[in-house]
């Protein structure tokens with residue numbers, strides 16, 4: 001299996017985490033966001049990362065890729081079998097992708113990419129809105145859903161956990177921290193998910209990429 005994308009992207013990280021948790025072998029091929037070559041557009045028509053290949057089969061979008069992987073490799077399931085938990089897990093993935101990800105991506109882009117990679121001035125007002133207005137409302141909602149122990153749906157890491165943590169990691173690269181006094185369950189579950197061996201491995205590899213970006217180098221992986 002092949003995953004096309006840059007590891008520092010939250011949506012690519014989601015797919016890599018799913019493969020790591022399932023213990024599957026894969027090849028990661030570096031493709032930057034908004035790549036519009038004919039070859040890449042053929043497998044990801046919007047030029048978005050991640051894209052994915054399994055033999056001759058190609059598809060894009062992290063949710064759809066993980067759904068495919070879950071179907072082809074059902075061992076170590078990432079989605080609960082109980083139908084109501086399954087629906088809630090998918091909802092959290094959707095919420096993380098459509099609401100949490102844009103807020104976290106704003107922080108990452110403005111604080112990390114703009115000054116270090118694009119050599120542009122950080123738009124502090126955009127960052128302040130994300131940190132002081134957008135994210136608190138999101139974290140209030142997620143705090144209510146966060147478990148006291150274990151993961152979002154039981155004692156095994158799954159799709160909801162991967163989906164929620166991946167964008168937060170990017171906000172943290174932009175120096176955002178979850179206030180443990182205000183969102184204690186959320187802060188704890190995020191730490192627990194990041195301590196899973198799959199995330200430990202991925203974040204170790206990403207540390208090099210982030211160090212490169214901070215030095216203004218091209219994204220290496």
Ligand SMILES: N[C@@H](CCC(=O)N[C@@H](CS)C(=O)NCC(=O)O)C(=O)O
Pocket residue numbers: 009010011012032033034047048049050060061062063097
């Ligand atoms: N719903 C998509 C979103 C993918 C996405 O937004 N990818 C970003 C990088 S994190 C991208 O490739 N952006 C390119 C662009 O905006 O042109 C997924 O979950 O895979």
